[in-house]
Amino acid sequence: MRNTPSRLTRTWLATISVLALAVTGCTARTAADPADSRPVVLTTFTVLADIAGNVAGDKLRVESITKAGAEIHGYEPTPADIRKATQAKLILDNGLNLEAWFTKFVAELDVPHAVVSEGVQPVDIAEDAYRGKPNPHAWMSPLNVRTYADNMAKAFAKLAPAHAAEFTANAEKYKQQLTEVQQRLTGALGKLPKEQRALVTCEGAFSYLARDAGLTERYLWAVNAEQQATPQQIAGAIEFVRQNKVPAVFCESTVSDAPMQQVVSATGARFGGVLYVDSLSEAGGPVPTYLDLIRHDVDTIVAGLTK
Structure with missing residues (x-):
């Protein structure tokens, strides 16, 4: 949650337009699997990618900008990240000030994006420099992730209308699992x-x-x-x-x-x-x-x- 762009941040912002021109006309395929022509949904971190994968099923290709084990708050996007983002058909971010770096990123890209925490009642941070701002870690409540799943299903339906009913069904199935995990959480603790x-x-x-x-x-x-x-x-x-x-x-x-x-x-x-x-x-x-x-x-x- 750093508010001052670093030298690297300014560098990748300056290269976005060049990269966007370079991939004009490309499909959502990447070098990792050129045979996979499903629309790419890009998330900011691995937790969102897993949730999104459950909602998308096999109709969309979900990827994460950050890798497993990465620290999300101060992440610095790379030119490869920017290239991947320009090829995406939809970008999902958490919101609640989690990805300050990605807010700048999305602003420079002509790619639709959705904030998956929309509708969640935030808990404010109680102290330090962030006092009064929303705590971004809303996914640490499975009940909140039910809202995430609904928001993802709606965004996916706009991206691939022919599969809207499947996305909704996947979200409902996943929400049942979230409810079970929530009951385990409250029961055990x-x-x-x-x-x-x-x-x-x-x-x-x-x-x-x-x-x-x-x-x-x-x-x-x-x-x-x-x-x-x-x-x-x-x-x-x-x-x-x-x-x-x-x-x-x-x-x-x-x-x-x-x-x-x-x-x-x-x-x-x-x-x-x-x-x-x-x-x-x-x-x-x-x-x-x-x-x-x-x-x-x-x-x-x-x-x-x-x-």
């Missing part, structure tokens, strides 16, 4: 004793999950914009963990857990494990799909807080 209902993480990415499960949220930094936590942020987390006798703390997969390990050392709390938010893992990893991501995080949080 709802059983935690009151004194253990605190979730301490590196980034403030769990506001929606914490709200759904009735957990008190505490974090080192509000949004992944800094490489390291400040001494004040670490001290605040240490005080919170001590005062509330929090048994375990956690950190996300896309950032270093070194600052949180300082909290562990100072308080005696356990490091409860790695949580996934901004990115899925590779296919053979622990969270190859969004549903796996939520299940993994719930299981990790429950195990950490109840041992």
Whole structure:
């Protein structure tokens, strides 16, 4: 969520018009699979790509700009990303200020795009430089992702009207799975004793999950914009963990857990494990799909807080 364009950002903005001319008249095929002529839907990160793939079925080709394991907030698009985007027929982004870099990107492209979080009731960030702005991690509530699925089905219907009924049916089927995961989330975390209902993480990415499960949220930094936590942020987390006798703390997969390990050392709390938010893992990893991501995080949080 950086607002000042970097040198690389200015460079790729300047090259967009040239790349657009270069691909004029091209289909949505890419070098990865030139035989696949389905319309390309491009998402900003892997979580959205997985959700979109469930709604699209086999009628569209869904790809992600960022790769598995990438940190989404400060991502810098490459010329290859721009080339891929000019060949897409639809771009999906999360919105809620998540992809400031992509907002500039889309503005320079003649490609339709849809904001998949439209209609979600945002939770505001409570502190730091982003105080009062919407927390962008709305997908951490499966109930919100039901809205994502509906928005995607509508966007896909405009792109491929002949398959509109199929997109709607796919979205409804996926929403049933989301409801089941939501029930697992609230059921498992709802059983935690009151004194253990605190979730301490590196980034403030769990506001929606914490709200759904009735957990008190505490974090080192509000949004992944800094490489390291400040001494004040670490001290605040240490005080919170001590005062509330929090048994375990956690950190996300896309950032270093070194600052949180300082909290562990100072308080005696356990490091409860790695949580996934901004990115899925590779296919053979622990969270190859969004549903796996939520299940993994719930299981990790429950195990950490109840041992």
